[in-house]
C-alpha cells in the first residue's frame with residue numbers, strides 16, 4: 001500500500017517534470033524556430049537568387065559548354081575565385097565561352113606542380129626557379145586581365161587534406177607568399193587560401209591581413225574545421241578577411257566523421273554559424289569546390305539554396321549569395 005502510493009507520487013512527479021520540460025521545449029522552439037514573416041520570403045528568395053560561386057575549379061573532363069550549362073541551370077551568374085586543380089587546363093577556353101562570368105584566379109596549377117616536385121619547401125622557397133617563373137607568369141596574367149586574383153593557395157591542409165600525398169603545412173607569411181600577396185595588392189586583386197585553423201596559421205594570416213590591408217583574403221572553407229566562434233573572432237579583428245563556405249555542406253562532403261564540421265545540409269544549418277553570418281553579413285560567400293565528375297553541381301548548389309540561404313534574413317542572403325562576391329571579386333553586372 002505504502003509502496004503503491006509512493007509509486008503514484010513518483011509517477012506524478014515524473015509526469016510533472018515531463019510536462020514542464022515539454023512546455024519549456026515548446027516555448028524554446030517557438031523562439032528558436034521561425035516566427036517572423038521573412039521566413040517564407042527567405043525561402044522563395046533563396047530558391048531563385050543569383051549565385052556567385054567563388055570556389056569553382058576546373059577539373060578533369062569538365063568542358064566549357066558543360067560548365068556553362070550547369071551554371072545556367074542553377075542560376076549561378078558568376079564562377080571562379082580559384083584555378084584549375086592542376087596543370088593541363090586552359091582557363092582562357094572557359095573565358096571564351098563564359099566571358100566575364102568566369103573569374104579565374106592564378107597560381108593554383110603552378111603550385112600543384114611545385115608541390116609535386118619539391119614538397120612544402122618548394123612552395124616557401126623564394127629562390128626556386130619555379131617560383132621565379134611563377135611570379136613572372138602571374139604578373140603577365142594580371143596585366144592581360146586573365147586573372148583577377150590568386151588562389152586557391154593550398155598552404156595548410158595537414159588535417160583536412162582529402163587526398164593522400166596532398167597534405168602540407170607552409171607558413172602563411174613565408175617570403176615567397178608575401179611576394180604573391182604584394183603582387184595581388186599591386187593589381188587590386190584578392191587572395192584565396194586554404195588553411196586549417198591551427199593557432200600559428202591563424203596568427204600568420206592575421207599578421208598578413210594587417211600588412212596587406214588592401215588585399216581581400218578569402219579563407220577557403222572558412223578554415224576547413226574552424227568553429228563558428230573562432231571564425232567570428234578572426235573576422236571581427238580584420239576587415240579584409242572573408243569566409244567562403246564550400247566543402248562544409250553534406251551535399252559536397254558526406255563523410256560521417258566530418259559531420260561535426262559541416263555548416264549546413266540540404267535542409268538544415270548549424271545555428272551557431274547562422275548567428276555568425278547574420279552578425280557579419282558582409283563577410284561570407286558561397287562556393288562549390290567540386291574537382292571530380294562524381295559530385296553533382298546541381299546537388300551542391302541546391303543545398304546552398306535550401307540548406308543555408310533559406311535560413312538567412314532576406315538582406316543577408318542576398319549578400320552571401322552574390323552581393324559580397326560582386327564587391328570583393330569586382331564582378332561585373334551581367
Ligand SMILES: [Zn+2]
Pocket residue numbers: 055057082152289
Ligand atoms: Zn578547392
